[in-house]
Amino acid sequence: MMSDYFSTVRSELAAAVEQRAHLPWWRRVRLAHGRTLAVVFAALVIASPGVAAVSGLFSQGQPNPTGPVSAGVMNGIVRAGDSRLLPIKVADLQGGPPWGLRVVSTTRGETCVQVGRVQDGQLGSLGIADAWNNDHKFHAISPSATARQACGATDAVGHGFGTSGILGASDSASGSAYWLATPPALSGPAASGCKLAGDRGGAPASWPTCPAGSNRIIFYGLLGPDAVSVTYRTPSGGLATERTVRGVGAYLLVFPYNRTTCAEYTRGSSVYRGCFGYIGSTTPGPMMPGAIAEVRYTHGRSCELSGRAQPCPAVGWVLFKVKHVSREQVATAVHVRVFPAGSYGCPNKLGIGCQGIQFESPSRQVPIEWTFAARVAVTNSRTSYGWNLQVPNGCGPVGKTFPPTFATSFGTDSNIRAGQTLRYSTFLPPSCHGTYRLTVQFNAQTTDEPNDALGGGSGGPWNPIPIGKASFTIR
Amino acid sequence: MGSDWDRDAELVARIGRGDAAAFERVYDRYLPLVLRWSLRETGNREVASDLAAETFAAALLASRRYRPSKGTVGTWLIGIARNKLRESRRAQRVEDSARRRLGLEPVVFTDEDFARVEELISLDGAAVGVLETLPPTLRDAVSLRVLDERSYEEVARELRCSELLARQRVSRGLRTMRSALEG
Numbered sequence: 001m002m003s004d005y006f007s008t009v010r011s012e013l014a015a016a017v018e019q020r021a022h023l024p025w026w027r028r029v030r031l032a033h034g035r036t037l038a039v040v041f042a043a044l045v046i047a048s049p050g051v052a053a054v055s056g057l058f059s060q061g062q063p064n065p066t067g068p069v070s071a072g073v074m075n076g077i078v079r080a081g082d083s084r085l086l087p088i089k090v091a092d093l094q095g096g097p098p099w100g101l102r103v104v105s106t107t108r109g110e111t112c113v114q115v116g117r118v119q120d121g122q123l124g125s126l127g128i129a130d131a132w133n134n135d136h137k138f139h140a141i142s143p144s145a146t147a148r149q150a151c152g153a154t155d156a157v158g159h160g161f162g163t164s165g166i167l168g169a170s171d172s173a174s175g176s177a178y179w180l181a182t183p184p185a186l187s188g189p190a191a192s193g194c195k196l197a198g199d200r201g202g203a204p205a206s207w208p209t210c211p212a213g214s215n216r217i218i219f220y221g222l223l224g225p226d227a228v229s230v231t232y233r234t235p236s237g238g239l240a241t242e243r244t245v246r247g248v249g250a251y252l253l254v255f256p257y258n259r260t261t262c263a264e265y266t267r268g269s270s271v272y273r274g275c276f277g278y279i280g281s282t283t284p285g286p287m288m289p290g291a292i293a294e295v296r297y298t299h300g301r302s303c304e305l306s307g308r309a310q311p312c313p314a315v316g317w318v319l320f321k322v323k324h325v326s327r328e329q330v331a332t333a334v335h336v337r338v339f340p341a342g343s344y345g346c347p348n349k350l351g352i353g354c355q356g357i358q359f360e361s362p363s364r365q366v367p368i369e370w371t372f373a374a375r376v377a378v379t380n381s382r383t384s385y386g387w388n389l390q391v392p393n394g395c396g397p398v399g400k401t402f403p404p405t406f407a408t409s410f411g412t413d414s415n416i417r418a419g420q421t422l423r424y425s426t427f428l429p430p431s432c433h434g435t436y437r438l439t440v441q442f443n444a445q446t447t448d449e450p451n452d453a454l455g456g457g458s459g460g461p462w463n464p465i466p467i468g469k470a471s472f473t474i475r
Numbered sequence: 476m477g478s479d480w481d482r483d484a485e486l487v488a489r490i491g492r493g494d495a496a497a498f499e500r501v502y503d504r505y506l507p508l509v510l511r512w513s514l515r516e517t518g519n520r521e522v523a524s525d526l527a528a529e530t531f532a533a534a535l536l537a538s539r540r541y542r543p544s545k546g547t548v549g550t551w552l553i554g555i556a557r558n559k560l561r562e563s564r565r566a567q568r569v570e571d572s573a574r575r576r577l578g579l580e581p582v583v584f585t586d587e588d589f590a591r592v593e594e595l596i597s598l599d600g601a602a603v604g605v606l607e608t609l610p611p612t613l614r615d616a617v618s619l620r621v622l623d624e625r626s627y628e629e630v631a632r633e634l635r636c637s638e639l640l641a642r643q644r645v646s647r648g649l650r651t652m653r654s655a656l657e658g
Contacts, residue, residue, distance in 0.1 A: 095519035
């Protein structure tokens, strides 16, 4: 018989059982409570083999900071009791707490998935690979720490659908590759991390290059209540099958990050280039790089990705009862005001929204402001107001006449009360003369099928209903 | 209450009365479960093995306090493992107080043991059923190595093949079993 670790432990413990049987009862009790001087003494001379293998153990550190969140803006906040750590754990290549997933439902009707390391029933990041100043602690992530892109489509009864990938993720479950999946911390030890050698712009320049072997390719998502399993391509080119989590169809795949895996898992995608950052779509499809070769569903249904031109259907999607909105119900007057060039920039002192538009020289731009009354309330992320600006003939293109960040259309991303007056602004180049035509729209979900937009979105497709128009001239 | 449950509860009671054979049966039966759980939680085979050893040492000390009415032996053991892991994380080293109380010497974990972890976590009740469905050459190799705890040299001698082929058969058998269990 061989004598390995486990058989040695077995025989030593069995011997201890016999020895204890011969001790007087009072001695057995004292042993069980561990108060004898001899035992304390023994503690000083016996070194546990675990001392040399602490890499799997992380003490509790401070939690990840959560950015500002509001119930009515962007994703909203996590609904009480609607955060669930899924029973799925994937070991990391270098040990430590396993990888896991958490699903949260939000006040704006989103279903979002968070990925990280799991310890003591919590999802978090680790103080390794230059994250958290290498404190070797576990840092819990708040359920509210969810970026927009981490939220997939959600059907009428709350089933989430979405497939995501993080290429070049740090094994700390923190850092620049996560910034589109989890909002980054802006300061403090949580803001520390490492960057990939090829990362241009994703991470601060001051961050050190990630330690060799510390990066991962992670694919995860929700395939709906009917999904049973995913068959995926392994780094060696073979196929393997994993069961998905019952009820939500969750899967989680963690691979090493190297030339071979990058080539394997970005192969065939016409959309994504390079091997870095966050990617996502509603269902697995040919445009989306990834490892999934086939999804199997209940009742023998399946979707094979090979040779497929369209994304897999959202099997199990429960249709919305779409409330159709007529143009008459939402029609409103739009008022436009043109300010003198350079009268304000962005950020401004007038309390006018800047919509994230940044100008290199705002003082030279012409501020435009428009207002309108919203007649129909917006209470979730499936509905919004937006605008579209048609520029004069001969103006453009964006990046030349207009600043590179100029947007000719925009949609709201927060709840809006019926009757609320909305005020928006943009900035136009003074050199672009002529008549501009502004159309304000109500973006309502008009069909009950899931959309296939890359990234977020809770339903769709949307059909913009023009609710008001205005024109103005810059001379 | 099923017969397995009764039988295992009785085994734990016998451990409390100093029955070493009863301990060995509980250990053999539940080591794969405890090891699999520990590996899933720690992601490190050496730490998981250390934690499993400490769990069984603590179970030995607490055997008289086990109450079948509060759960199965498996649940009880995982509860102990969970507590031990929590204490270990606080201390940032694998808790070993139960083994120290029993006066046990630390056991060295070798490279061979890394492979042994993989073998052990493949073993549980369902796995034994799947084992029977393997082709005879693979089934015999897995049985000798995993159930009978024979060395590869002994497996090879028994099966009249090279040691390399014995290793391949065990590996293929375990892989097939894992696919069957997860498929």
